[in-house]
Amino acid sequence: MxxxxxxxxxxxxxxxxxxxxxxxDLEIARGEKVVICGPSGSGKSTLIRCINRxxxxxxxxxxxxxxPLDDNLDHIDEIRRDAGMVFQNFNLxxxxxxxxxxxxxxxxxxxxxxxxxxxxxxxxxxRVKIPEQAHKYPGELSGGQQQRVAIARALCMSPQIxxxxxxxxxxxxxxxxxxxxxxxxxAEEGMTMVCVTHEMGFARRVxxxxxxxxEGRIIEQGPPDQFFDNPQNDRTKAFLSxxxxx
Amino acid sequence: MTHVIPASVPxxxxxxAIKGRYFSTRRDTIVSLVFxxxxxxxxxxxxxxxxxxxxxxxxxxDVCRENMHGGACWSVVSARWRIVLFGLYPFEEQWRSGLxxxxxxxxxxxxxxxxxxxxxxxxxxxxxxxxxxxxxxxxGLFGLPEVTEQNWGGLALTVFIFAAVVLLGMPxxxxxxxxxxxxxxxxxxxxxxxxxxxxxxxxLSIMFTFAIxxxxxxxxxxxxxxxxxxxxxxxxxxxxxQAEIIRGGMQALPNGQEEAAKxxxxxxxxxxxxxxxxxxxxxxxxxxxxQIVITFKETSLVTIIGFFDVMASGxxxxxxxxxxxxxxxxxxxxxxxxxxFVFSLSRYGAYLERRLRVGTR
Numbered sequence: 001m002x003x004x005x006x007x008x009x010x011x012x013x014x015x016x017x018x019x020x021x022x023x024x025d026l027e028i029a030r031g032e033k034v035v036i037c038g039p040s041g042s043g044k045s046t047l048i049r050c051i052n053r054x055x056x057x058x059x060x061x062x063x064x065x066x067x068p069l070d071d072n073l074d075h076i077d078e079i080r081r082d083a084g085m086v087f088q089n090f091n092l093x094x095x096x097x098x099x100x101x102x103x104x105x106x107x108x109x110x111x112x113x114x115x116x117x118x119x120x121x122x123x124x125x126x127r128v129k130i131p132e133q134a135h136k137y138p139g140e141l142s143g144g145q146q147q148r149v150a151i152a153r154a155l156c157m158s159p160q161i162x163x164x165x166x167x168x169x170x171x172x173x174x175x176x177x178x179x180x181x182x183x184x185x186x187a188e189e190g191m192t193m194v195c196v197t198h199e200m201g202f203a204r205r206v207x208x209x210x211x212x213x214x215e216g217r218i219i220e221q222g223p224p225d226q227f228f229d230n231p232q233n234d235r236t237k238a239f240l241s242x243x244x245x246x
Numbered sequence: 247m248t249h250v251i252p253a254s255v256p257x258x259x260x261x262x263a264i265k266g267r268y269f270s271t272r273r274d275t276i277v278s279l280v281f282x283x284x285x286x287x288x289x290x291x292x293x294x295x296x297x298x299x300x301x302x303x304x305x306x307x308d309v310c311r312e313n314m315h316g317g318a319c320w321s322v323v324s325a326r327w328r329i330v331l332f333g334l335y336p337f338e339e340q341w342r343s344g345l346x347x348x349x350x351x352x353x354x355x356x357x358x359x360x361x362x363x364x365x366x367x368x369x370x371x372x373x374x375x376x377x378x379x380x381x382x383x384x385x386g387l388f389g390l391p392e393v394t395e396q397n398w399g400g401l402a403l404t405v406f407i408f409a410a411v412v413l414l415g416m417p418x419x420x421x422x423x424x425x426x427x428x429x430x431x432x433x434x435x436x437x438x439x440x441x442x443x444x445x446x447x448x449x450l451s452i453m454f455t456f457a458i459x460x461x462x463x464x465x466x467x468x469x470x471x472x473x474x475x476x477x478x479x480x481x482x483x484x485x486x487x488q489a490e491i492i493r494g495g496m497q498a499l500p501n502g503q504e505e506a507a508k509x510x511x512x513x514x515x516x517x518x519x520x521x522x523x524x525x526x527x528x529x530x531x532x533x534x535x536x537q538i539v540i541t542f543k544e545t546s547l548v549t550i551i552g553f554f555d556v557m558a559s560g561x562x563x564x565x566x567x568x569x570x571x572x573x574x575x576x577x578x579x580x581x582x583x584x585x586x587f588v589f590s591l592s593r594y595g596a597y598l599e600r601r602l603r604v605g606t607r
Contacts, residue, residue, distance in 0.1 A: 054505050080511040091506035095524050095602075104520060105510035150506075157510060 003066055005030045005161050005192045006051060011060030013046055013216075020046050021057070021216045030160075033193045035203040035224075038213035039239060044196045047213070048163050051194070052076075052083050065160060081109065084154030088166040090146040092138035092153070098125070099134040102153045109157070117156070124152040128182050144175030148182055155186075162186065164195040200243060204228060212236045319572045323579045326563035330580060333399015333554040333562075339391060343402040346382040349375055350405050358594055360601075372413060379406065395473040399554035401583060407545045407555070410477045412538060415484035422489035423526075424518065427496065444486040450547055452479045457551045476548055484541055491537060495530030496522055528602045535595030539588050556580060 006028040013021035021043045028034055036044045049055040051062060053069060053076050062069040064079040093101050102121035106112040112120060125131045128148035130141075138146055147167060154162060164183065168176045180202050187193055187206040197203065203210050203224055210227040212220045212235075220233045231237050258266065268278040299317025331347075332340045353375030362368055383402065386392035398406065425437040444452070456479030461469050469475070499522065507517040527534070546557035554562065560580035564573045 052509055054508060077511050077513070080509060083509075085506075085509035087502055087506060087509075089500070089502050091500075091502035093503065093506070093521055093525075095528065105507075105512055108516050108520070109511055153510070163509075 003030075004028060004063075005032070005065060006194070007061075007063040008047075008051075009061050011050065011057050011062060013043075013050060013055060013057045019216060021050070024060070024216075024218060026211070026218065028192065028194060030192055031190050032208045033187050033191075033206050034195070034209050034211060035207040036194065036196045036211045036213060037198060037200070037203070037239070038219075041215075042213040043216040044213045045165050046216075048165050048194055048196050051163060052080050052085060054085075081157055082159055083161040083163055084157055084159035085163045085165065086147070086150050086154055086167045088169050090138070090143070090150045090170070092146055092150055094138050097135050097137055098130075098141070098149050101138065101149060102156045105153075106156050111157070121152065121156055124155045125149070127155075127185070128152045129178075142175060143171045144178045147171065147175075147179045151179075151182055151186075161192045161194070164193065164197065166196050166198075168197065168199055198243065200228070212239065214239075318575050318578075320575060323575060326576070327579070329400065329563040330556060330559045330576070330583075331401045333403060333559045334397045335399055335402065336391075336393060336397065339385070339393060342382045342385070342390065342393075343398075343400070346379045347402050347405055349378050349382070350409055354409075358597075376409065376413070379409075395471045398473070400559040401556045403548075403553060404542075404545050404556040407473075407477060407480070407548060407553075408542050411480045411484050411541055411545075414477070414481035415488060415541075418481060418485035419488035419492055420523065422485055423492040423496065426489060426493055441486045441489055444483060445490075447483075449480070449483055449544060450550060452483050453547060453551055455479065472551070473553070476551065476553070480541075480545075484537070488534065488537055491530045491533045492523075492526055494533070495526035495528070498529045499525055531595065531599055531602065535591060535598075539591055542587060542591070543584065556583060 004027045006026070008024055008026040011021060011024045012019070024047060026047075036047065038044050046055055050057045051064060051069075065082050067075050067078050067082070069075060069079055092098075093104070096104065099118065099121055102124065103112075103114065103117035106117040106120065107114055111117075122131055122134065125134055128151055130145055130148055130152075133141055133145060133149070138149065141149065151162075151167075167183070168179050171179065176199070180199060183193070183195070183202065184206055193206075195202075195207075207224050209221055210224050211218055212227070212231075212233070214235050220227070220231060220236045227236075228240065231240060269275045294317070296318050301317065301319045328337075328340060332343045335343045353371060356362055357368060357371055362371055381387055382390070383398060383406070384393060384395070422437060422441060425433055426441065428434045428437070453476050456475040457472050460475055503521055503525065504517055507521045512520070546555050548555050549558040557580055560576045561573075564576035
């Protein structure tokens with residue numbers, strides 16, 4: 001099991017002529033929890049979205065669980081099934097109930113039959129503490145509840161890696177902790193996690209490694225204690241002082 | 247205008263409400279009285295014409311002509327309704343045409359029942375309904391005498407053309423909309439060109455082209471009956487408009503919907519079938535109903551190329567020397583038939599909107 005969960009080497013991403021990611025190298029071990037932070041426009045969301053091909057990279061290599069991410073659609077499907085994703089805006093399917101949101105992908109992919117999928121979904125909804133909402137529509141839930149459903153939905157595919165793209169940025173302040181609690185729980189169970197977030201308390205508590213990005217490059221990375229208490233790079237220092245400054 | 251009034255505010259009585267709304271100032275009072283007078287006069291004239299002074303009963307043609315009270319002569323409807331409903335269809339076989347229409351209406355009603363809304367049940371229902379309609383109308387099977395398409399007419403023909411156009415046009419519209427959104431620019435651009443070209447042509451010219459010009463171009467085995475060529479042309483026309491409506495519905499969806507489906511490992515067709523299309527159709531429901539209503543009404547254009555749809559049959563029914571004074575009554579009758587269909591369609595559309603709104607709040 002020495003193979004990393006995610007391996008990115010010399011990856012470059014362009015939007016037209018805009019160079020969004022420069023020569024990114026990153027290895028994430030199984031079970032590792034990585035938090036990526038940085039100013040907006042630094043490429044952190046783009047990076048995480050390249051991992052499951054929501055964005056296509058133009059140069060360099062990405063491997064997830066040993067599967068190379070290339071133009072082979074089977075590889076892309078395999079990687080997407082291995083890596084669950086949670087979005088800033090939840091992106092639940094509004095025309096389906098919470099339960100249907102959770103069972104759709106497992107049933108369509110042939111992983112589980114309907115009964116098994118519903119059982120799994122109910123177990124996971126219980127874990128994110130909203131089993132009683134199973135038959136409601138997403139529009140009837142609060143933002144925090146929707147995001148917890150989104151986490152349960154991703155978990156229903158039994159992913160080995162979870163990608164979080166600013167999962168709490170669209171939430172009202174009083175709902176942030178209910179989502180973070182679920183994420184902490186996941187981390188404690190040993191899930192491999194990559195989180196783009198500004199929740200530095202969460203980073204300090206669960207991250208094995210914090211990565212700071214700016215202008216499409218990884219500027220600095222290290223364990224949270226070192227990263228927060230003794231940052232090396234000036235831009236990291238400036239960024240950290242801005243977030244904790246007020 | 248309904249306003250939600252909190253429970254604590256006392257509701258005004260009926261008389262008070264009337265007074266407040268229509269008679270609160272002198273000018274309001276004058277306007278209300280003038281328009282009330284006009285409305286009463288119009289209503290009274292209409293009732294007089296349509297009911298009080300009207301003549302009913304099948305054998306009353308001569309009565310109508312002689313005692314002209316200025317009232318309507320509904321005898322023409324009693325005498326000639328079969329022509330309107332069945333056109334040139336042979337008299338003793340007209341029960342088949344009636345039954346076929348009834349089957350189509352039942353299929354349409356059934357497909358409004360949510361139980362049938364599954365990707366399997368709905369197509370089965372419509373294909374079966376259509377087959378039953380066709381066998382009944384065309385005959386030549388199960389001992390039913392054959393009646394060729396040239397002799398189809400009246401309401402049955404209108405219903406057939408309408409149902410065939412929507413049924414062929416809707417899947418085609420979905421395909422067009424998907425091609426129009428293709429990631430390959432040459433496909434998307436070609437589709438856009440095709441859609442824009444066909445939308446810029448008058449429906450009439452498309453029908454003419456398909457009915458009259460196409461036989462010169464196509465190989466013999468591909469020509470088919472004129473009726474099917476017209477339906478094909480009309481379906482293409484419908485598909486181009488409906489494709490843009492569906493595309494509009496797709497564009498209203500946030501990107502995140504497709505991304506979330508991708509991230510869950512769903513394939514292209516799964517994303518289209520379970521995530522994109524159901525939501526796109528919901529967004530596009532009002533214009534879709536609109537398009538379907540227009541399509542139903544414009545079926546009467548087929549008269550121009552020699553078909554006796556319900557509109558043409560109506561004109562034929564009052565076109566004889568015996569009944570030529572009763573044109574208006576005949577048009578009212580035909581108008582009523584259109585009204586029944588179009589009004590039910592709109593009510594159904596409104597019901598769908600209410601029902602589908604559940605998930606969007």
